[in-house]
Amino acid sequence: MATLNITYDGRSGDLPGTIERSLTDDDIRTLAVEVVRTGAIPGLHVPDLPPNAFRHFVVDRFGGGRVYLRPKVPFGA
Amino acid sequence: MRIFFCGVGALGSTTAVLCRNLPAELAFADHDRVESKNLLAQAYTRQAVGRNKAEALKLQLHNFHGVKAEAFPVRLEETNIATVAGSADLLVDCLDNAPGRLLVSAYARETGTPLVHAGLSGDGMFGLVRWDERFTPDAADRPGQPTCEGGEHLPLIGLVCATLARVIQDHLADGIRRDAMVTLTGVRTTAEGETGGL
Numbered sequence: 001m002a003t004l005n006i007t008y009d010g011r012s013g014d015l016p017g018t019i020e021r022s023l024t025d026d027d028i029r030t031l032a033v034e035v036v037r038t039g040a041i042p043g044l045h046v047p048d049l050p051p052n053a054f055r056h057f058v059v060d061r062f063g064g065g066r067v068y069l070r071p072k073v074p075f076g077a
Numbered sequence: 078m079r080i081f082f083c084g085v086g087a088l089g090s091t092t093a094v095l096c097r098n099l100p101a102e103l104a105f106a107d108h109d110r111v112e113s114k115n116l117l118a119q120a121y122t123r124q125a126v127g128r129n130k131a132e133a134l135k136l137q138l139h140n141f142h143g144v145k146a147e148a149f150p151v152r153l154e155e156t157n158i159a160t161v162a163g164s165a166d167l168l169v170d171c172l173d174n175a176p177g178r179l180l181v182s183a184y185a186r187e188t189g190t191p192l193v194h195a196g197l198s199g200d201g202m203f204g205l206v207r208w209d210e211r212f213t214p215d216a217a218d219r220p221g222q223p224t225c226e227g228g229e230h231l232p233l234i235g236l237v238c239a240t241l242a243r244v245i246q247d248h249l250a251d252g253i254r255r256d257a258m259v260t261l262t263g264v265r266t267t268a269e270g271e272t273g274g275l
Contacts, residue, residue, distance in 0.1 A: 007203055007258065007260060009200075009202060010202035010203065010233075010260050010261050010262065011260060011262055012258065012260050012262065012263070012265065056218040058215060062211070062267075068258070070203060070205070070258065071198035071199075071200070071202070071203045072198060072199070072215035072216070072217070072218065073196030073197055073198050073203065073204065073205040073215055074173070074174070074175065074196060074198075074199065074214070074215045074216060074217045075173045075196060075197045075198070075199060075217075076084045076086050076087065076088045076089060076170075076171035076172050076173040076195065076196060076197070
């Protein structure tokens with residue numbers, strides 16, 4: 001099991017509870033749309049979030065039971 | 078201790094200024110020149126327009142702060158990185174492209190040189206500071222994706238650079254390698270891949 005953290009539009013929060021670590025990256029992106037639409041993450045509620053909002057986002061999996069869904073960071077500008 | 082900045086655009090130039098008081102020599106590599114539009118989000122002054130960025134930053138640090146640095150006005154490539162960055166004790170990657178980041182990463186892993194990366198999302202809403210052992214470069218979502226050149230992203234750029242400078246400072250002090258995720262609402266730090274406090 002793992003805690004899912006989502007960063008979107010300059011805001012970031014943890015999904016209360018845990019998710020299965022075996023979820024694929026696409027599963028996590030799909031789940032993220034649902035939980036952000038429903039407001040399940042405190043401070044990160046976007047009711048009209050597009051279904052493909054996380055299409056280009058990266059899933060990072062680290063030790064310590066945490067999974068991060070975040071925007072890509074290609075730029076040093 | 079020699080800190081070598083790979084790329085001194087928005088992240089590299091601003092972070093370097095914030096590292097000017099560290100007990101270390103600073104060195105910069107960048108092939109690009111300062112343009113007027115860069116003044117909105119990078120640590121350059123109007124007098125630097127037209128100069129090579131590495132040379133301009135070296136000159137500014139000397140003139141404004143009395144800090145000596147070394148400049149390499151070149152694009153880092155497989156054929157020159159060992160020569161240009163050979164004396165680095167710490168590499169700081171602030172490049173804006175995945176191939177360049179991969180080149181620096183490969184060199185760091187080959188030589189055992191510590192390397193910390195920093196990057197920004199295209200919308201200027203998120204930044205990442207992460208040590209090489211946990212870093213994979215992200216490609217742009219699409220070719221020609223707008224970068225954070227406009228001044229509207231300067232507050233986040235400042236936060237990411239302050240975070241990166243502190244990460245470097247902590248590494249110099251006690252060897253810790255702390256990662257961080259940065260938004261305008263906060264900085265989430267992690268140490269050695271584990272979650273830490275804000």
